[in-house]
Amino acid sequence: MLNRDDQIAHEMFQEIQSPDQPRQKVLDSPHLHKLQRMHFLLFDVLPIVGTVCAVALLFFHPVSVVDIALFAVMWILTGLGVSVGYHRLFTHRSFKTTPVVRALFGIFGSMAGQGGVISWTAMHRRHHELGDQDGDLHSPNLHGSGLVGKLKGFVHAHFTWMVAHPYPNVVHYAPDLLRDPVIIWVNRHYYTWIVLGLLAPTLIGALVTQTWMGAVTGFLWGGMVRMFVVEQGIFSLNSLCHLIGRRRFVTDDQSTNISWLAPFIFGESWHHNHHAFPGSASFGLAWYRIDPGYWVICMLSLLGQAWDVKVPTREQISRREIRAS
Amino acid sequence: MDHVQIAEQIDEAAVAAWLKSYIANVLGMEDAAIKGSDGLDSLGLDSALTTALAMDMEGWLGIEIPLAILFEAETLDKIAEGVTLETQRQQVTAG
Numbered sequence A: 001m002l003n004r005d006d007q008i009a010h011e012m013f014q015e016i017q018s019p020d021q022p023r024q025k026v027l028d029s030p031h032l033h034k035l036q037r038m039h040f041l042l043f044d045v046l047p048i049v050g051t052v053c054a055v056a057l058l059f060f061h062p063v064s065v066v067d068i069a070l071f072a073v074m075w076i077l078t079g080l081g082v083s084v085g086y087h088r089l090f091t092h093r094s095f096k097t098t099p100v101v102r103a104l105f106g107i108f109g110s111m112a113g114q115g116g117v118i119s120w121t122a123m124h125r126r127h128h129e130l131g132d133q134d135g136d137l138h139s140p141n142l143h144g145s146g147l148v149g150k151l152k153g154f155v156h157a158h159f160t161w162m163v164a165h166p167y168p169n170v171v172h173y174a175p176d177l178l179r180d181p182v183i184i185w186v187n188r189h190y191y192t193w194i195v196l197g198l199l200a201p202t203l204i205g206a207l208v209t210q211t212w213m214g215a216v217t218g219f220l221w222g223g224m225v226r227m228f229v230v231e232q233g234i235f236s237l238n239s240l241c242h243l244i245g246r247r248r249f250v251t252d253d254q255s256t257n258i259s260w261l262a263p264f265i266f267g268e269s270w271h272h273n274h275h276a277f278p279g280s281a282s283f284g285l286a287w288y289r290i291d292p293g294y295w296v297i298c299m300l301s302l303l304g305q306a307w308d309v310k311v312p313t314r315e316q317i318s319r320r321e322i323r324a325s
Numbered sequence B: 001m002d003h004v005q006i007a008e009q010i011d012e013a014a015v016a017a018w019l020k021s022y023i024a025n026v027l028g029m030e031d032a033a034i035k036g037s038d039g040l041d042s043l044g045l046d047s048a049l050t051t052a053l054a055m056d057m058e059g060w061l062g063i064e065i066p067l068a069i070l071f072e073a074e075t076l077d078k079i080a081e082g083v084t085l086e087t088q089r090q091q092v093t094a095g
């Protein structure tokens, strides 16, 4: 079942390409690199600064219940936006859902500040196409051997690759999304969603506490700190989950599973399982592995809001497993 | 080689026709619905799609297209003009 879907996805990528034309799949350009640098400073570096400020402020002003609640709600919404929306739904099409749910996941995913949904999807599909080989935008394994090479690779894959990188051809990698009016609309208003995601906790913090300080700490905890935490989680997939951890299947890449990370990134750190079964809605591949992203899809399915949820059978899984003998 | 020959027959009309059919295909519109006076912005092509268009146009023409031509021109006709000039310029340099 999964294999056929992978085939369809593959054909989808080729759809618009005529066979006699070589197609460029990525482009490096100074114009694009400038945009990437701006995005990096605003949404990758600034949240670190904001988090340092939030922690420093603790010495003068204890964190309030309101701040913790704003952080938790925004963390869960935007984290699921990336894990369930951007990743499992839009990139890998592991289940189907209604236009309203698609819009909500797209909007919450955008608020995480990791790029518009179409760019994110295109880059991530390229990552699966070339995992840990030349052309993978964020492999930690292409920077030489030994401890120094691994360290360099870690820094690149975790953070610095985003400063300036080749940009993927979205018509090649994400033609399906370009045909979805909901996605086009969400994607066009990417920056609006980010601003909304920062404004909402600021306003709620101010209104609930009726103080200016409430606005500041609401912005810091519900905006900056949650953006920082969601990002560090997703960055860890690119770095740690291709460096340390366990493997159980034969795959072309060097992906790994890191169980202790799973509760903090909605089950995403079963990343090796995911590389082995990219079309599966479940990353844990078993009920006893913590996979909150999949649990949300199951809940949606119970409520009639998700269908065609793809999960490989036990037999399909065991067939791929590495045997000791 | 091959693509140089193709490029020799390239004029503004051919580039404009390619632009219209490419955009129509990507956005699921009719070719006829797209006019030379339309801009990429007003048609709904953001920087991601414009970059994709540049890559596929480079594949078609076999030349390197400065993104500035696409981002700065106000209409499809202006883009066709700029790209045609660029094609001729790069042919002279190559020849």
Ligand SMILES: [Zn+2]
Residues within 6 Å of the ligand: A127, A131, A237, A238, A242, A255, A271, A275
């Ligand atoms: Zn990976």
Ligand SMILES: [Zn+2]
Residues within 6 Å of the ligand: A087, A091, A092, A124, A128, A274, A278
């Ligand atoms: Zn993936």
